Amino acid sequence: MLSYRSAGRPWLGMLIGLGLCALTVGHASARTLSTAYGDVEVVDLPERVVTLYEGALDTALAAGVTPLAAVSTRGGDGVASYLQARVEDIAIVGTSREINIESVVAQRPDVILAAPRLPEEQYRLLSRIAPTLVPASEPYQPDTWKEEARFFGQALGRETRIDEVISRVEQRAAVLSEQHSQESASLVRWMPQGALVMSEAIFSNVLLAASGFDVNDGDVVKQGRPHSDPLSLENLARIDSDWLFLATLNEEGEQALASAKSSPAFARLDVVKRDQVVPVDGQLWTSATGPLAAEAILDDIEEALR
Amino acid sequence: MSQGVAHVAGKERLSLPSMFSLLSACLAVVCLFSLLFGAGEIGPLDSLLILLGKLDGTTAQYAEEAVFVVQELRLPRTLIGLVVGMALGVAGALLQAVARNPLAEPGLLGVSAGSAFAVAVALMLGASAATLRVSVAQLGALAGCLCVLAAARMRGVGNDPVRLVLAGAVLSGLLGALTSMILLVDQRTADEIRFWIVGSLAGRRIEDLHAILPSMALGGVVTVLIARPLAALALGERVAVGLGHHPQLVRLLVIGVVAILVGATTAVAGPIAFIGLVVPFAARALAGPDIRRTLWLCLPLGPLVVISADIVSRLVVQPSELPLGVLTALIGAPVLILVVRSQRLPTL
Structure with a gap:
């Protein structure tokens, strides 16, 4: 055979x-x-x-x-x-x-x-x-x-194995959501002319919601544009949530954060002043899906909340 | 000669000073609009009150937000639009005059392609569009221009503007191909460069403008110096030599100026298409073929088109913005067609 x-x-x-x-x-x-x-x-x-x-x-x-x-x-x-x-x-x-x-x-x-x-x-x-x-x-x-x-x-x-993994992710998210009060969060990619806001419906935002965050896409992402949409600098206040997850496509997360901070419109956001901006890996947060990605994203969220 | 042109033109057109002041007045209005309108919630009325220093009856937070939007976001992009528009208009006019071809465009000299290539290389080496420095694009533009200059200095080529443009076109094609190759091989670069390649005035800081001001000043001074010899060159190589000018030197200087101006604008705002082609065209239609007159009109006309396009780019897709590079073409094309249809165009 x-x-x-x-x-x-x-x-x-x-x-x-x-x-x-x-x-x-x-x-x-x-x-x-x-x-x-x-x-x-x-x-x-x-x-x-x-x-x-x-x-x-x-x-x-x-x-x-x-x-x-x-x-x-x-x-x-x-x-x-x-x-x-x-x-x-x-x-x-x-x-x-x-x-x-x-x-x-x-x-x-x-x-x-x-x-x-x-x-x-x-x-x-x-x-x-x-x-x-x-x-x-x-x-x-x-x-x-x-x-x-x-x-x-x-x-x-291997459906049983996958069921186990999924319920493990669900449990972890539930535990995380009990660790903090209900807070708002936005996921964006930064570019010099403004922010690219990720839709509430993408995978990592679904996990953020499961972990007790109100995902805020600033009403930017239109119907039929399910992934992301750019936001003018004049409207950055719309994504001034309790937490801001900043996705970068390469590993220079801290550097990307520093360069975003060099934009006065970004630096004056409350979330930046409170230092609640979390640089995250864009490959994982804006492109990946699946149980392992879920675990890795929950790792990041856990780390941020710590 | 130029007086003759002015005299003939005077019968059907406004005189140069009145046209210049009319266009400048339009530009002033557009600049004001640029401060008043935006993609955000701060409306034109409130913005006007801020400019007059009389905004009250609102919360302190709103007032602070409004002042920030007008002063820190709309003012810099208006100023940058002003400088970028002037530089692109002047560069286009110079290049068209020296190439004696109304279709010559700054992009043809390999300048835009040079900076795009430099940016692609920088991104491939690990920079990100958000951290990119103005100097990278400017260095690329200068390198591209030096290559064209090297080609133009080759024996026999310098005397023929058509070959110069050809050399630029070849270099543009080559650099464009290399850039495409990088983008095909390196996915990340391809993903990042789209933020830069369309051109935009949004999010540029006033410090970026400071960085390019020396280049702009240098370009301006040289332009003033070569305007007269360039006008003489338009009468023919021999006439120019007879008047005591050095055609070869003038051409080299013009190319250098164009590279500096376009390199600086590309560095600060990305490649903005069409301005360098449309603005001199319109200026020539209004003022006649004399480069000295055309240049004057390019000064208000360039920013007029750039800033108008920028205002529209903020208003059409609120709360987002369209990239400026897309809109300059959308606005420039009908303007160009109108101009072409309404007048007999002077040839070069």
């Missing part, structure tokens, strides 16, 4: 698996998942996994599966830095915007875990290489990341 699989014909493996399934009831070797592009069958406990989505890579690692290949993080050449130590020699098969199909083929995957809303054209190509799983989750909802994590956990045959 292994040799068939490595020959790139997973359906044969699946057929044999189904036969085995008929003989030994209860131990299914193939399972059917309902995805954004209909029902897809995958082998149970796939070994050769390729992730084309940061949330899928994160979930796989949380489930104890090390994918063969992944896409690079937003604004980086490799995987996000919070995951780097876990997957030092992982192959990079493109960016989230542009996938190198040939490199994916070269990995001979059993299963491809893709991003929600993968374009149909790409789906058709990828699903000829291996069963491609696209989560049907509705984007930018408070529970989106959990839904996606459970979906990928199911795809890898």
Whole structure:
């Protein structure tokens, strides 16, 4: 069966698996998942996994599966830095915007875990290489990341493990929210001409909300622009919350904070005067999703509250 | 000669001094508007009261906020817009005159491409758009210009303005390709540079303006010195030599001035498209082809376009702002078309 699989014909493996399934009831070797592009069958406990989505890579690692290949993080050449130590020699098969199909083929995957809303054209190509799983989750909802994590956990045959991880995150957030009174918080990226305000609906803001913060996006982020929107310097007071999380895409967090402070409009915010500005890793806070990212973000929040 | 032009022009146009004062008056009004309107909650009426020192009947906090917005946010960008507009207008006029081509644009000299490349390299080496210093872009602009100058000094090329522009265009293309390569290879740089590459007056500090004032002053002085020889050059190489000028030297000086002016504006405000092309065009349509007259009108016209565009950029997408570079093109294009359609244009 292994040799068939490595020959790139997973359906044969699946057929044999189904036969085995008929003989030994209860131990299914193939399972059917309902995805954004209909029902897809995958082998149970796939070994050769390729992730084309940061949330899928994160979930796989949380489930104890090390994918063969992944896409690079937003604004980086490799995987996000919070995951780097876990997957030092992982192959990079493109960016989230542009996938190198040939490199994916070269990995001979059993299963491809893709991003929600993968374009149909790409789906058709990828699903000829291996069963491609696209989560049907509705984007930018408070529970989106959990839904996606459970979906990928199911795809890898490790749903119980993922459920455990998710409830651990929920418990930690609940503990954190009891540690402080309900405070407001904003998440922004700084640029010289103003702030880029992150929507309430993005992953890290969902976690902030779960940890007892009122997330304040200053009513800037419009409907249909779910990620972020720029804010004029004249309106910075709108994000003058109790806490300000300042995301940077490189590791010079303190330096970015210093340069933001050199702008008088930023320096006069109350939150800056109170020294409640927390520089955070933008790869983690504005691009990543998944249980491990959740843990890392909660680490940051815990550190800030200490 | 220039008197002749003025005489002919006088029959159908206003005289140069009255046109200059009219445009300056418009500019003054636009500058006032620039202090009054913004993307924030401080409305024009309250801003006016602050300017008159008579804002009362509000909370102390609101008054403090309002004073800050007008003095620390709107005033610097208005002043920077003023300087940037003048520099771009003058640079465009100079370059078009020396290249004898109304389509010559400061961007063509490799100046904008040089600073964009320098910024991309700085970002790749680890700077971030928020920490970037004005000097990086200015150094890049000067380096780009020196390359063009080197090409222009090659034997035979210096006497032909078309080849000069060609050398600039080639260098621009080359630097543009190198920049694109960096952006393709380095995702982070690509993500950061979008904050810089469109050009904006927002969030610039008055200290940034101080940093470029020496360059501006130098550019201004040299411009005054070369205006007359440049006008002579427009009559032809031989006439200019006959009048005792050195065409080669004049051309080199003009390129140097353009590089300094455009480099300084790019450094402080990012690449702002279209101003260097549109403003001299409009100025020439109003004042005729004599560079000495055109330059005078470029002084109020450049800031007029830049600051108007900046005001609009604050108002269209409140509470955010549009990048200025987008709007200069949106405003400049119809103005240019109007000018082109309404008059017979003087040739160079």
